[in-house]
Amino acid sequence: MGYTFRQRNQADEVVNAVAFSADGKILAAGTSDDSVYIWHVQSGQKIKRLAEHSDDVMAVAFSPDGKTLASSAVDGTVYLWDLSWDISLWQVVKPLEGHLASVNTVAFSPDGKHLASGGSDTIVYVWDVRSGHKIQLKGHTDSVNAVTFSPDGKTLASASWDKTVRWWDVQSGKEIPVPFEGHTHNVNTVDFSPNGKTLVSGSMDTTIRLWNLQLGKQIKELSGHANNVTTVVFSPNGKLLASGSWDKTVRLWDVQSNQEVQRFEGHSSAVNAIAFSSDNNTLAAGSDEHGVILWHKTSGQAMTRLAENYRHIKTLAFSPDGNILALGAEDKTIHLLDAHSGQKLKQLDGHSEEINVIAFSPDGQLLAAGSRYPTRSDLPYPTVRLWDVSPSNTNVAKEIKGLYGHSNHVYALAFSPNGNILASGSDDHSIRLWNVQSAQEIKQLTGHSHFVTAVAFSPDGKRLASSSWDKTVRVWDVQSGEEIKRLMGHSNHVTTVAFSPDGKMLASGSRDKTVRLWDIALAQ
Structure with missing residues (x-):
C-alpha cells in the first residue's frame, strides 16, 4: 500500500x-x-x-x-x-x-x-x-x-x-x-x-x-x-x-x-x-x-x-445538503467540489490574502469567506466576502459584495439560523454583525481583549456566543448588541464554541486541553 x-x-x-x-x-x-x-x-x-x-x-x-x-x-x-x-x-x-x-x-x-x-x-x-x-x-x-x-x-x-x-x-x-x-x-x-x-x-x-x-x-x-x-x-x-x-x-x-x-x-x-x-x-x-x-x-x-491537490487548505465546509464541499486555501482561492465524486465545480477568485474561514448560508445559496488583512494597506480591505454559489449560477460563482469594517484578520464566521445576519470575528478583537441582503454592518460587538476565534448563533438566532484568546466565552444579545454573559474558567486560549440544539447549553474548547459545558440560564 x-x-x-x-x-x-x-x-x-x-x-x-x-x-x-x-x-x-x-x-x-x-x-x-x-x-x-x-x-x-x-x-x-x-x-x-x-x-x-x-x-x-x-x-x-x-x-x-x-x-x-x-x-x-x-x-x-x-x-x-x-x-x-x-x-x-x-x-x-x-x-x-x-x-x-x-x-x-x-x-x-x-x-x-x-x-x-x-x-x-x-x-x-x-x-x-x-x-x-x-x-x-x-x-x-x-x-x-x-x-x-x-x-x-x-x-x-x-x-x-x-x-x-x-x-x-x-x-x-x-x-x-x-x-x-x-x-x-x-x-x-x-x-x-x-x-x-x-x-x-x-x-x-x-x-x-x-x-x-x-x-x-x-x-x-x-x-x-x-x-x-x-x-x-x-x-x-x-x-x-x-x-x-x-x-x-x-x-x-x-x-x-x-x-x-x-x-x-x-x-x-x-x-x-x-x-x-x-x-x-x-x-x-x-x-x-x-x-x-x-x-x-x-x-x-x-x-x-488521497485527493485532488489543492494548495495549503486552511478551512473547509460542507453545504447544508452535503452535496458541495468548499475548500479555502492559502493561495487565496476557494474551491467548490462535488462532495460525492470529488469533481471540481467552481473556483472563487477575489481575495488577495489567505483564506482563514468559510461558511455556507442555511439555504446553501451563499458562501461567506474571511481572510487575512494585508500587511501593508493604505486603503480599507474587505476581509469578509459574500458569494452567490446557487446551483443556477453554474459557470462562474458571483461575488456579491466585499464587507468592509474589520482592521485585522478574520478567523470566525457564522450565519444566523434564518440566514439574514452574518457574524464575523477578528484579530482586531471585535465581532461584527452584517445584514446579508444589503451587505451593510448592523452592529459592532466589543469587549474581547484578544482575537476572536469562533462565533456561533443560538438556534433561535437571538443570542451569539464568541470565544477568544483572552480565555473567555461571551454571550451577546443580537438585537441590542449588548454582552449579556461572560463565561470564565478556561486557563488558556478558547478556540471554539457551539450551542446545544435546544439552546440551553453552550460548549467551549480550549488550549488548556478541556471542553467545558455551560448552562446558559445558570451561568453568571
Missing part, C-alpha cells in the same frame, strides 16, 4: 528531503517552494507548513526525542523548530548562522545534543543545539551533500562532490585518516549501519558502496541503478538498504546477500530522498515529481492518491 502526499493542483514543487519522527507518526518534507511540510503518516493529513526559509529547503531532520526539527536551505540558513504539543505555536527557536552557501544536509547526534550540517561552501559544522556554539570541520574541496553520525555519536561521516567520504572525530573535530576512495564521481549520500560497523555511500557513478570501518576498506559494491544514486539509507534493523536514483526507482537491497529484493516503480521523475519508518515496514520517497509516496516495503505495489 502507499499514499501520495501533494500540495497543489498544478504541482511545481520538488521534494528535496524527507524524514520520519522517531515514533514514525509524523513525516517532514523539505521542498522547492521554500517550505517544510509536516504530515500525519496514518491519515495522510497535512499538519503544518513551516515557511521561514527564503529558498529551496534541502534537508530536514527530527531530533531523537521528536521535540525539535532541523531544516536547512539554499539560502544558507539552518533553523531549529520547536515542535511543541500545540501545533499553532510551532516556531523557529534558533537560527544557526555560519554557512556561506547552500546548506545541503543536516543530522542530529543520537543524544540530540548536537546537529551536523554540510554545505556548498565545502564546510561541515557541528553545532551544540542548546548554545548554538559550533566547530568547523574542514577537508572537503567541493560541496558537502550528506552528513551522518555514528550510532554512538562519537564520529561523523560526510559525503562530497569531491568524490570522497570522510570520517571525523566529533570531540576533536579532526579527520580520522581512513581513505574511503573508490567512487569515480560525486558522492551524494552516506549512512551508518545501526551497529556502527559499516558505512554506505551512493554516487553519481550509479554505484552503492559498503565500507568496513574497522578495516577501513570497501567490502561490497551494489550495482543496478541506471543513473545517479541520490540517497541511501539503512533500515532500522540494519538488514536492508534502500536507495533512490535519478532512474526514477527506489530499490531495496538485502545487506547480507547483496541482492536487490524489491523495486518500487511509480515515480515519474528523479527520486531525491528516502526514509524508513522506525518499525521497518514503511518507506517514504520524495521526488522531482512534486510528491511524497509512502511504500509498504514487502508489497511494493499499490499507490493511492
Whole structure:
C-alpha cells in the first residue's frame, strides 16, 4: 500500500528531503517552494507548513526525542523548530548562522545534543543545539551533500562532490585518516549501519558502496541503478538498504546477500530522498515529481492518491445538503467540489490574502469567506466576502459584495439560523454583525481583549456566543448588541464554541486541553 502526499493542483514543487519522527507518526518534507511540510503518516493529513526559509529547503531532520526539527536551505540558513504539543505555536527557536552557501544536509547526534550540517561552501559544522556554539570541520574541496553520525555519536561521516567520504572525530573535530576512495564521481549520500560497523555511500557513478570501518576498506559494491544514486539509507534493523536514483526507482537491497529484493516503480521523475519508518515496514520517497509516496516495503505495489491537490487548505465546509464541499486555501482561492465524486465545480477568485474561514448560508445559496488583512494597506480591505454559489449560477460563482469594517484578520464566521445576519470575528478583537441582503454592518460587538476565534448563533438566532484568546466565552444579545454573559474558567486560549440544539447549553474548547459545558440560564 502507499499514499501520495501533494500540495497543489498544478504541482511545481520538488521534494528535496524527507524524514520520519522517531515514533514514525509524523513525516517532514523539505521542498522547492521554500517550505517544510509536516504530515500525519496514518491519515495522510497535512499538519503544518513551516515557511521561514527564503529558498529551496534541502534537508530536514527530527531530533531523537521528536521535540525539535532541523531544516536547512539554499539560502544558507539552518533553523531549529520547536515542535511543541500545540501545533499553532510551532516556531523557529534558533537560527544557526555560519554557512556561506547552500546548506545541503543536516543530522542530529543520537543524544540530540548536537546537529551536523554540510554545505556548498565545502564546510561541515557541528553545532551544540542548546548554545548554538559550533566547530568547523574542514577537508572537503567541493560541496558537502550528506552528513551522518555514528550510532554512538562519537564520529561523523560526510559525503562530497569531491568524490570522497570522510570520517571525523566529533570531540576533536579532526579527520580520522581512513581513505574511503573508490567512487569515480560525486558522492551524494552516506549512512551508518545501526551497529556502527559499516558505512554506505551512493554516487553519481550509479554505484552503492559498503565500507568496513574497522578495516577501513570497501567490502561490497551494489550495482543496478541506471543513473545517479541520490540517497541511501539503512533500515532500522540494519538488514536492508534502500536507495533512490535519478532512474526514477527506489530499490531495496538485502545487506547480507547483496541482492536487490524489491523495486518500487511509480515515480515519474528523479527520486531525491528516502526514509524508513522506525518499525521497518514503511518507506517514504520524495521526488522531482512534486510528491511524497509512502511504500509498504514487502508489497511494493499499490499507490493511492488521497485527493485532488489543492494548495495549503486552511478551512473547509460542507453545504447544508452535503452535496458541495468548499475548500479555502492559502493561495487565496476557494474551491467548490462535488462532495460525492470529488469533481471540481467552481473556483472563487477575489481575495488577495489567505483564506482563514468559510461558511455556507442555511439555504446553501451563499458562501461567506474571511481572510487575512494585508500587511501593508493604505486603503480599507474587505476581509469578509459574500458569494452567490446557487446551483443556477453554474459557470462562474458571483461575488456579491466585499464587507468592509474589520482592521485585522478574520478567523470566525457564522450565519444566523434564518440566514439574514452574518457574524464575523477578528484579530482586531471585535465581532461584527452584517445584514446579508444589503451587505451593510448592523452592529459592532466589543469587549474581547484578544482575537476572536469562533462565533456561533443560538438556534433561535437571538443570542451569539464568541470565544477568544483572552480565555473567555461571551454571550451577546443580537438585537441590542449588548454582552449579556461572560463565561470564565478556561486557563488558556478558547478556540471554539457551539450551542446545544435546544439552546440551553453552550460548549467551549480550549488550549488548556478541556471542553467545558455551560448552562446558559445558570451561568453568571
